């Protein structure tokens with residue numbers, strides 16, 4: 001294999017021979033955000049079961065590790081208007097994954113469920129059930145979720161400060177694990193700041209002991225939580241440079257806790273655009289990005305940063321010359337990590353340097369790390385990112401529902417398989433086996449089930 005352009009002459013070490021890592025792949029079900037292109041004639045429902053089946057089966061045909069559902073419990077809105085591309089919301093995660101368990105055989109089934117508004121017992125029981133029904137294919141993406149807006153759907157309601165969200169998440173998983181491990185044992189007693197539980201587990205241990213635990217959340221607290229608790233991380237750090245920095249950081253955090261860093265897998269989200277030639281793929285990628293960011297989406301995007309109405313500005317004109325307003329409550333369904341004034345200053349500098357209009361800037365900002373090229377080039381790049389320790393694999397985010405991964409599965413996966421970089425057949429039956437992860441409490445599970 002030739003050295004891909006992105007890494008040639010950079011001095012970055014790429015694993016070779018016996019040091020090579022197996023690539024892991026996952027399929028993100030698209031639908032709710034501006035990455036989904038609804039204007040394409042082949043776009044179909046994000047709610048009907050056929051769509052879930054199509055994507056899950058395509059991913060299983062490609063021998064992917066897992067199928068992935070994000071969580072969004074309300075349609076995102078801003079200044080009283082629903083985001084224009086949030087056509088409908090997401091159906092219930094457990095129902096969808098349980099139904100998929102019946103029509104798939106080996107692929108892992110991962111669901112995002114927040115730890116801020118739920119109860120550990122319920123979530124533990126739901127994932128244990130999914131793990132039983134799917135014969136060991138369940139995974140939980142643990143998120144704290146970003147805002148009070150989502151919380152208004154729940155009885156406990158409202159908002160938790162950032163640090164409290166992670167304290168609650170940590171205690172949440174502690175209690176959930178007690179339920180997973182607690183079958184036939186002493187009563188489960190937990191008196192903590194967030195939960196006060198005296199109960200018992202109604203289910204025997206599931207095939208994986210615990211579902212595979214993923215985490216998504218990028219702050220220091222989020223990374224520490226993942227390093228302590230998770231088997232894998234879903235991250236936005238998908239470029240070679242930021243991916244390598246993130247990977248080194250979280251693996252070190254895991255090692256500092258006495259964990260084997262190989263047991264914390266790193267999965268950036270990524271999109272792939274494939275063409276017969278590199279030029280064709282680049283043109284296709286340009287068209288996709290323009291379709292993802294229409295004029296209204298561009299203004300909505302900026303409004304969430306500016307915290308105020310910007311509808312009178314021309315999306316094809318320069319950036320708004322008004323100052324942002326900081327109001328955390330106004331951020332509904334989107335996470336802001338920094339002071340909006342600083343973000344606005346960087347946007348202005350970038351627009352000025354590139355002579356970019358509002359829409360052009362948002363198109364630039366909207367780039368998911370993308371593998372763009374021929375199938376051969378995309379396979380090369382993905383393998384290189386993994387062997388350069390920028391990732392252990394990728395959660396692929398297609399732009400089309402539900403056919404967006406068909407081309408990747410048919411054209412790129414066989415090339416990865418030919419090179420021995422990716423499995424040709426599943427060798428295990430559980431998701432922990434696909435990912436090379438240990439079964440927690442294996443001895444105990446065997447003793448009790450056997």
Ligand SMILES: Cc1cc2nc3c(=O)[nH]c(=O)nc-3n(C[C@H](O)[C@H](O)[C@H](O)COP(=O)(O)O)c2cc1C
Nearest residue numbers: 070071143144145146216217218219222234235236
């Ligand atoms: C890659 C990624 C994916 C996420 N997916 C979801 C999601 O599906 N649903 C959700 O409510 N929050 C999601 N989050 C947000 C997290 O729940 C978290 O609230 C947010 O990132 C703030 O925490 P942080 O400051 O640690 O990043 C995601 C975050 C990241 C980084």
